[in-house]
Amino acid sequence: MIKEKPLIGIVDYQAGNLRSVQKALEKFGARVLISSEKQDLLNSDAIVFPGQGACDSSMQNLKKKSLDEVLIRLIKDQVPFLGICLGLQLLLENSEEGIEDCLGVIHGNVKKFTPGLKVPHMGWNQVEWRIDHPVFKNIPTNQNFYFVHSYYADPVDNSIVAGVTQYGQEFCSAVTFDNVIATQFHPEKSGSLGLQIYDNFIQFVMGD
Amino acid sequence: MLTKRIIPCLDVDQGRVVKGVSFVNLRDAGDPVEMARFYDLEGADELVFLDITASSDNRNIMKHVVKSVSEQVFIPFTVGGGIRKIQDIREMLESGADKVSLNSAVFSNPDIIYESSQFFGSQCIVSAIDAKKITRYSNVVPQNISKEYVIDSSTEWEVFSHGGRTPTGIDAVKWAKFMAEMGAGEILLTSMDKDGQESGYDIQLLRSVTNEISVPVIASGGAGSMEHFKKAVELGQADAVLAASTFHFGTFSINQVKKYLHDSDVPIRKTF
Numbered sequence: 413m414i415k416e417k418p419l420i421g422i423v424d425y426q427a428g429n430l431r432s433v434q435k436a437l438e439k440f441g442a443r444v445l446i447s448s449e450k451q452d453l454l455n456s457d458a459i460v461f462p463g464q465g466a467c468d469s470s471m472q473n474l475k476k477k478s479l480d481e482v483l484i485r486l487i488k489d490q491v492p493f494l495g496i497c498l499g500l501q502l503l504l505e506n507s508e509e510g511i512e513d514c515l516g517v518i519h520g521n522v523k524k525f526t527p528g529l530k531v532p533h534m535g536w537n538q539v540e541w542r543i544d545h546p547v548f549k550n551i552p553t554n555q556n557f558y559f560v561h562s563y564y565a566d567p568v569d570n571s572i573v574a575g576v577t578q579y580g581q582e583f584c585s586a587v588t589f590d591n592v593i594a595t596q597f598h599p600e601k602s603g604s605l606g607l608q609i610y611d612n613f614i615q616f617v618m619g620d
Numbered sequence: 621m622l623t624k625r626i627i628p629c630l631d632v633d634q635g636r637v638v639k640g641v642s643f644v645n646l647r648d649a650g651d652p653v654e655m656a657r658f659y660d661l662e663g664a665d666e667l668v669f670l671d672i673t674a675s676s677d678n679r680n681i682m683k684h685v686v687k688s689v690s691e692q693v694f695i696p697f698t699v700g701g702g703i704r705k706i707q708d709i710r711e712m713l714e715s716g717a718d719k720v721s722l723n724s725a726v727f728s729n730p731d732i733i734y735e736s737s738q739f740f741g742s743q744c745i746v747s748a749i750d751a752k753k754i755t756r757y758s759n760v761v762p763q764n765i766s767k768e769y770v771i772d773s774s775t776e777w778e779v780f781s782h783g784g785r786t787p788t789g790i791d792a793v794k795w796a797k798f799m800a801e802m803g804a805g806e807i808l809l810t811s812m813d814k815d816g817q818e819s820g821y822d823i824q825l826l827r828s829v830t831n832e833i834s835v836p837v838i839a840s841g842g843a844g845s846m847e848h849f850k851k852a853v854e855l856g857q858a859d860a861v862l863a864a865s866t867f868h869f870g871t872f873s874i875n876q877v878k879k880y881l882h883d884s885d886v887p888i889r890k891t892f
Contacts (some may be wrong), residue, residue: 432718435691465741532743536623536889556889558665560743601696
């Protein structure tokens with residue numbers, strides 16, 4: 413158990429804005445280090461892997477700094493890990509969005525929404541919990557969270573799907589396995605319920 | 621099910637919220653952060669900040685506003701006004717804006733939509749279009765713009781630039797389609813005829829655009845009653861509705877609108 417304020421490393425790989433993520437974590441007492449340096453991330457008590465943007469350029473940025481290997485190792489080592497949006501999608505093997513291999517921590521691919529639907533899927537939509545996880549504590553099922561994405565993760569192993577959302581079809585909007593929690597929605601943009609996830613995540617990191 | 625978004629729009633001048641904000645319970649109704657917080661609690665699903673002076677000096681002030689808002693308010697927000705270059709977009713996004721809305725810059729440099737959506741992703745590029753019903757054919761011939769978007773006998777609405785002051789000679793519906801094809805992730809569609817009239821959104825305009833494109837459309841201009849919101853989403857097929865003065869003057873609150881929509885079976889994020 414971590415007694416002091418936990419140090420949370422936010423992976424900086426030029427994939428979108430990190431300010432709100434940082435502020436949300438700090439609000440609940442974490443120390444935050446935004447970094448693209450291996451060693452910083454390896455020294456952190458927990459990792460937040462946010463992201464917005466294109467899969468290929470993001471994977472290339474990660475690989476340039478060998479952060480792909482670092483993230484895989486941290487997950488294997490059971491370091492608490494919160495992936496957000498692209499930070500969920502990149503955990504899978506491949507994406508229909510690009511040609512680069514993704515991290516492959518989750519068996520399965522990232523797919524494009526069925527033609528005919530408006531993309532991006534942008535706005536507030538409901539998440540139905542499938543797994544009762546401490547990071548989703550005090551958040552009832554079917555509450556609204558903020559989404560903005562054109563692709564969705566489709567894990568082969570249904571048992572890691574922690575939340576699902578309806579948009580033309582049902583898709584996986586949250587996964588949990590080992591010490592990994594990853595959401596397609598943006599908790600840092602989802603008002604008070606979203607902030608609850610950061611609060612819960614920090615409790616989880618501290619071993620409560 | 622994806623819900624319809626209710627979005628208050630705040631005009632910012634020199635870092636202060638201006639234009640008719642008349643809430644009694646706010647310590648400082650001119651403070652963008654205070655206003656953002658207020659609307660967050662009121663049930664706003666998203667916020668739009670328009671920098672109405674939009675000079676280069678002002679952009680630095682705006683960056684501070686954006687920083688403070690993003691550090692304290694945890695709902696998505698868009699920043700528009702005076703954004704001309706990729707660098708301007710980068711600065712706003714790095715300061716914490718979720719999306720940037722582009723308007724006048726697009727007419728002198730249409731490639732900016734394509735380039736910025738490639739750089740930053742479509743999800744953060746909003747194309748703001750000010751449209752006005754054609755009453756007589758303008759003789760403006762747009763420069764740098766392909767002929768297929770120029771108004772012709774089938775055109776119903778013309779696009780105006782520079783805060784609605786300058787006719788562009790461009791067909792609004794075709795232009796919206798072009799913007800989406802170029803990579804805009806969302807269209808903020810303002811009816812200049814309806815703006816400030818409080819007589820309802822321009823349903824025909826909305827319908828013409830939403831029928832043509834597959835990115836979300838925000839309806840703007842004309843909100844005066846709660847029924848107007850319902851018509852914009854049901855008849856106009858808008859994905860989101862934006863309003864300014866009706867919320868600022870407290871004609872009704874966002875949660876009242878949401879309750880009304882909810883009771884009318886329009887999917888919304890319940891915040892009341």
